[in-house]
Amino acid sequence: MSSATGIGAAVKRREDFRFLTGRGNYTDDINRPGQTYGYILRSPHAHAQIAKIDVSKAKAAPGVVAVFTGADYDKGGLPCGWQIHSKDGSPMIEPAHPPLCKDEVRHVGDQVAFVIAETYAQAKDAAELIEVDYKELPAIISTDKADAAGSPQVWAEAKNNVCYDWHIGDKAATDAAFAKAAHVTKIDLVNQRLIPNAMEPRSAVGDYDRATGEYTLYTTSQNPHVIRLLMGAFVLQIPEHKLRVVAPDVGGGFGSKIFHYAEEALVTWAAGKIERPIKWTAERSEAFITDAQGRDHVSHAELAMDKDGKFLGLRVSTKANMGAYLSTFAPAVPTYLYATLLAGVYSTPAIYAEVKAVFTHTVPVDAYRGAGRPEATYLLERLVEKAAREMKMDQVAIRRKNFIPNDAFPYQTPVALQYDSGDYPATLDMALKMADWAGFEGRRQEAAKRGQLRGIGISTYLEACGIAPSAVVGSLGARAGLYECGQVRVHPTGSVTIFTGTHSHGQGHETTFAQLISDGLGIPIENVEVVHGDTNKIPFGMGTYGSRSLAVGGSALVKAMDKIIAKATKIAAHLMEASAADVEFKDGNFTVKGTDKSVPFGQVALTAYVPHNYPITELEPGLEETAFYDPLNFTYPGGTHICEVEIDPETGATQVVNFTAVDDVGRVINPMIVEGQVHGGLAQGIGQALLERCVYDEESGQLLTGSYMDYTMPRADNLPSFKVGNHVTLCTHNPIGAKGVGEVGAIGSPPAVINAVIDALSPLGVTDISMPATPLKVWQAIQSAPKKLAAE
Amino acid sequence: MPTVRMTVNGRAVSGDVEGRTLLVQFLRDQLRLTGTHVGCDTSQCGACVVHVDGVSVKSCTLLAVQADGAQVTTIEGLAKGDELHPMQAAFREHHGLQCGYCTPGMVMSAVDLVKNNPNPTEQQIRDGLEGNICRCTGYHNIVKAVQAGAQAMKG
Numbered sequence: 009m010s011s012a013t014g015i016g017a018a019v020k021r022r023e024d025f026r027f028l029t030g031r032g033n034y035t036d037d038i039n040r041p042g043q044t045y046g047y048i049l050r051s052p053h054a055h056a057q058i059a060k061i062d063v064s065k066a067k068a069a070p071g072v073v074a075v076f077t078g079a080d081y082d083k084g085g086l087p088c089g090w091q092i093h094s095k096d097g098s099p100m101i102e103p104a105h106p107p108l109c110k111d112e113v114r115h116v117g118d119q120v121a122f123v124i125a126e127t128y129a130q131a132k133d134a135a136e137l138i139e140v141d142y143k144e145l146p147a148i149i150s151t152d153k154a155d156a157a158g159s160p161q162v163w164a165e166a167k168n169n170v171c172y173d174w175h176i177g178d179k180a181a182t183d184a185a186f187a188k189a190a191h192v193t194k195i196d197l198v199n200q201r202l203i204p205n206a207m208e209p210r211s212a213v214g215d216y217d218r219a220t221g222e223y224t225l226y227t228t229s230q231n232p233h234v235i236r237l238l239m240g241a242f243v244l245q246i247p248e249h250k251l252r253v254v255a256p257d258v259g260g261g262f263g264s265k266i267f268h269y270a271e272e273a274l275v276t277w278a279a280g281k282i283e284r285p286i287k288w289t290a291e292r293s294e295a296f297i298t299d300a301q302g303r304d305h306v307s308h309a310e311l312a313m314d315k316d317g318k319f320l321g322l323r324v325s326t327k328a329n330m331g332a333y334l335s336t337f338a339p340a341v342p343t344y345l346y347a348t349l350l351a352g353v354y355s356t357p358a359i360y361a362e363v364k365a366v367f368t369h370t371v372p373v374d375a376y377r378g379a380g381r382p383e384a385t386y387l388l389e390r391l392v393e394k395a396a397r398e399m400k401m402d403q404v405a406i407r408r409k410n411f412i413p414n415d416a417f418p419y420q421t422p423v424a425l426q427y428d429s430g431d432y433p434a435t436l437d438m439a440l441k442m443a444d445w446a447g448f449e450g451r452r453q454e455a456a457k458r459g460q461l462r463g464i465g466i467s468t469y470l471e472a473c474g475i476a477p478s479a480v481v482g483s484l485g486a487r488a489g490l491y492e493c494g495q496v497r498v499h500p501t502g503s504v505t506i507f508t509g510t511h512s513h514g515q516g517h518e519t520t521f522a523q524l525i526s527d528g529l530g531i532p533i534e535n536v537e538v539v540h541g542d543t544n545k546i547p548f549g550m551g552t553y554g555s556r557s558l559a560v561g562g563s564a565l566v567k568a569m570d571k572i573i574a575k576a577t578k579i580a581a582h583l584m585e586a587s588a589a590d591v592e593f594k595d596g597n598f599t600v601k602g603t604d605k606s607v608p609f610g611q612v613a614l615t616a617y618v619p620h621n622y623p624i625t626e627l628e629p630g631l632e633e634t635a636f637y638d639p640l641n642f643t644y645p646g647g648t649h650i651c652e653v654e655i656d657p658e659t660g661a662t663q664v665v666n667f668t669a670v671d672d673v674g675r676v677i678n679p680m681i682v683e684g685q686v687h688g689g690l691a692q693g694i695g696q697a698l699l700e701r702c703v704y705d706e707e708s709g710q711l712l713t714g715s716y717m718d719y720t721m722p723r724a725d726n727l728p729s730f731k732v733g734n735h736v737t738l739c740t741h742n743p744i745g746a747k748g749v750g751e752v753g754a755i756g757s758p759p760a761v762i763n764a765v766i767d768a769l770s771p772l773g774v775t776d777i778s779m780p781a782t783p784l785k786v787w788q789a790i791q792s793a794p795k796k797l798a799a800e
Numbered sequence: 801m802p803t804v805r806m807t808v809n810g811r812a813v814s815g816d817v818e819g820r821t822l823l824v825q826f827l828r829d830q831l832r833l834t835g836t837h838v839g840c841d842t843s844q845c846g847a848c849v850v851h852v853d854g855v856s857v858k859s860c861t862l863l864a865v866q867a868d869g870a871q872v873t874t875i876e877g878l879a880k881g882d883e884l885h886p887m888q889a890a891f892r893e894h895h896g897l898q899c900g901y902c903t904p905g906m907v908m909s910a911v912d913l914v915k916n917n918p919n920p921t922e923q924q925i926r927d928g929l930e931g932n933i934c935r936c937t938g939y940h941n942i943v944k945a946v947q948a949g950a951q952a953m954k955g
Binding site for chain 1: 818821832833834835836837838839840841842844845847853860873875877878879883888891892893895897898899900902903904907914922923925926927929930931932933934935937938940941942943
C-alpha cells in the first residue's frame with residue numbers, strides 16, 4: 009500500500025500530541041503510593057581510601073527511612089557485557105564494579121552512601137550529616153600518561169593501568185605496503201572526551217510488592233530487557249519472572265542510557281529492603297559526574313601512498329580511556345566499533361591497528377552517539393585531508409581515486425567487515441552539487457573582502473550499524489546476542505498491536521513502525537498501536553543503540569507480520585473454499601487469483617477469533633505471531649558531508665555558514681523523521697568539532713566542565729540550518745533494505761568541520777587544529793601561524 | 801511552612817511549601833503538573849519555562865513563594881482541550897521535537913518570543929531561543945516551527 013501513511017510518507021508523529029501538551033510520562037513523572045526518595049552521597053575525590061563512614065547522625069535526621077553504605081550492600085557488582093582479549097591472548101582486566109564503594113573511591117562522583125527519606129530534600133539534608141574519613145590518594149587522569157611507569161594505579165590487577173592491549177589486521181602486509189610507499193602521511197590526533205547530556209537526567213524508581221514477590225524498576229533506559237537481564241541475573245539475583253523493568257518515555261539517550269547503572273540496582277535492591285518504592289533522579293551536576301562519557305582517544309596514524317596518491321596501507325595506534333570502571337559496552341567501543349571501521353570508504357589493501365585501553369580516575373567511558381565510528385572517521389578523514397595537501401592533490405580527487413568501486417560489493421575489508429552495498433561516488437556528487445563546491449572560490453574571495461577567512465571541508469564516511477549478527481559479535485567478545493524481537497497481535501476486530509524490543513527515546517518508533525505494519529497489512533495506520541519499553545508486555549528485546557531499531561527491530565516485526573499473513577492466507581483460503589496457493593494478499597484483501605472472490609483482512613481476523621467456520625484440524629485459532637530476527641551482517645550507511653566555515657581572525661570565532669549532508673541510510677520509511685535524525689546528529693558532531701570538551705583537572709581529578717555554564721552545549725545560535733540529501737542503496741540482507749540513520753550525522757560531520765577550519769587557516773600555513781576548535785584555539789593558531797594575514 | 805496561592809492554568813490552587821521550594825517543584829510535585837521539566841540545576845537549559853503573569857520564566861529560578869498571587873500558565877494550559885495552540889501545532893507539523901523533554905519549555909519560550917516579536921527572522925529566533933537547550937533536533941526544525949507558529953499565531 010503506497011499511501012499518505014505508508015512506507016516513504018512523511019507522516020506526522022503520533023507521539024507528538026502527548027509531548028506537546030505536557031502529557032509525556034517520563035520516569036521522574038512517575039509516583040508510586042508510599043514512595044520515598046533516594047539521594048546518593050558521592051565521592052568528592054578522584055581517588056581515596058574510605059577509612060571510616062559514620063552514618064549515625066544521618067540515620068537520626070528528620071524523615072530518614074534508611075541509610076546504606078558499601079558495608080550493607082550484599083549483592084553483586086555491575087557486569088561488563090563484552091570481553092576483549094589482548095594480543096597475547098590474555099583476557100582484559102575486568103575489575104569489580106560495586107554499586108556502593110566499600111574501601112576505595114575511584115572517580116569524583118563514585119557512590120559512597122544511599123540515603124532514603126520521606127522527601128528528596130530530607131534525604132539530601134541527611135546526606136550532609138554523613139561523616140566520611142577519606143585518605144586521599146594520587147589520581148591519574150590523562151589518557152596519554154595513564155600507562156606510563158610510575159603513574160598512580162587505578163586497579164592493583166591492571167599493571168600500568170592497562171585494561172587490554174589489542175590489535176587487528178595484518179601487520180606484515182601493512183609493513184610491506186609502507187616499505188614500497190612513495191609517500192607517507194602521518195598525523196597525531198586527540199578525539200576529546202564528551203559528555204552525552206541527554207536533556208532528561210537519568211532517573212530510577214524501584215518498587216517491591218511483598219504480596220507477589222515482584223520487583224519493578226522504572227528507569228531511563230534505551231533497553232529495558234537488557235537491564236532486566238543484567239541486573240536480575242548478575243547483580244541482584246532476581247529471576248526474570250519476578251522482575252519487571254519499564255522504560256517509559258525517555259528524554260534522549262545517545263548511548264548514555266544503554267548501560268546498567270548503580271542507581272538502578274540500588275533503588276531496586278533497597279525497595280526490597282524497606283518495602284516501599286524509592287525514586288532517585290539525577291540532578292544535572294550529578295549526571296555530569298555519573299553518566300557514562302564518550303570518545304577520549306589519543307591516536308597516531310600513518311597512511312602509505314604510491315606516487316599518484318593511491319592508498320597502499322594504513323597503520324594506527326590508539327590509546328582509549330575506559331575511566332575507572334568498565335561500563336556495559338565499553339571494551340567494544342575502541343575495538344570492534346572503531347578499528348574495524350578504519351577502511352572507511354577506501355580500498356586500502358593493508359591495515360593494521362593497535363588499541364590500548366587504559367583505566368583512569370575518571371567517570372567510565374562508553375558508547376556515545378556513533379561509538380567508535382566517529383573516532384575512526386575523524387582519524388581517517390583528517391588523515392586523508394592532510395595526505396591530499398602533502399601530495400598537492402585535490403581533496404575530492406584523492407577520495408574518488410581511492411573509493412571502493414560500485415562493482416566491488418560485497419567488499420571484504422582488511423579489518424573484518426564485509427560491506428554489502430553502497431554508492432560512494434553518488435553521494436559525493438550529490439553533496440558537491442548541493443554545497444556548490446565549484447562556486448566556493450568565489451565565496452572565499454567575497455568573504456576575504458569582509459575580512460573573514462572562509463574554508464571548506466569534506467568528509468566521505470562510512471559506518472557499520474544495525475547491530476549485530478549474534479554469532480559474529482559472540483566471536484568478538486560480546487556476552488549476549490544482538491537479535492531483536494517483534495510481536496504482532498491482530499485483535500478480533502482487525503486492529504493490531506505491535507510489540508517491539510527496541511525503545512524509542514526520540515526516534516519516533518510509534519510512527520515509523522506503525523507505518524511499516526499498516527503498509528504491510530493494508531490497514532489504516534490508526535488501527536495500529538506500537539508498544540515498547542516494558543518487559544511485562546514485550547516478550548524480549550535487546551533495545552535501541554547502534555542505529556539498529558529499524559534494520560533489526562523493524563525486520564523482526566516484518567518477520568512476525570509475514571507469519572501473520574501466511575496464517576491469515578490459509579484462513580482466507582478456507583473461507584473462499586480455495587487453495588492457499590491460489591490466494592494472494594494485497595492492499596488489505598485476500599483474493600483468489602484470477603477471480604473476484606475476496607475477503608478483507610478484518611474478516612479473516614474475526615474468523616481467527618470466532619472460528620465457527622475454520623480449518624480447525626490444520627490451524628489454531630487466534631492471530632498473533634512473534635519473531636526473533638538475527639541480522640546476517642552489519643549494515644553500512646555512508647555518505648558525504650561538506651562544511652563551510654567563516655572565521656573572524658580578530659576573535660578566532662568560527663561560524664558554520666553552510667553544512668551539507670548527503671547520506672545513504674538505505675530504505676527510508678519516514679523521510680521527515682530521517683531528516684530530523686540527521687539534523688540532530690550533525691548538531692552533536694558540530695558540537696564536538698567546535699564547542700564540546702569534557703575537562704578534568706589533571707591533578708585533583710575534579711571535573712571542570714561540570715555544568716552547562718562550563719560544558720558548551722550547542723545552542724540554537726551556534727548552528728546553521730542544514731542542507732540534507734539522501735541517496736539510497738538498499739541493504740541487501742534485511743527484509744526492509746534499511747541501514748540506519750541515528751548516528752550518521754555525528755559520525756560524518758566532525759572531520760568535515762575541522763577540515764574546513766584548516767582550509768580557512770591554510771593560507772597562513774596552519775596544518776592542524778584540534779577539537780574543539782574554540783575561538784581561543786583558533787585565535788592562537790592565527791597568532792602563531794607561519795605566515796601572517798595580508799594587511800587589510 | 802508558608803502557604804502559597806496562585807492561579808495555574810486558570811485554576812485557583814494553594815499549597816504549603818518550604819521556603820526553598822522552587823516554583824517548578826511546586827508545579828511538578830504538589831500540583832502534579834509534570835509537563836514542566838527539569839533539565840539542569842543552573843538555569844541554563846530552559847526545560848522548565850512557564851509563563852508567570854504573561855512573561856516566560858525559568859520556573860527553576862523562582863521560589864514558589866515568589867509566585868504567590870501570580871497567574872501561571874504551564875504547557876498543560878496552552879492547548880484548548882484537544883485543539884493545539886498554533887505554536888504546538890507548528891512544532892508537530894515541522895517535526896520540531898524528538899524526545900519531547902525540552903519541548904514544553906521550548907514551546908513556552910517560543911510563544912513568548914513571538915508575542916514580543918510577531919515576525920522574527922531566523923537569526924532572531926536562534927538568538928531568542930539561546931536559553932533553551934535541545935540535544936535532539938539540532939534546532940533546524942525548531943526554527944522552522946517557530947517561524948510557522950509565528951505566522952499561525954496571527955490567526
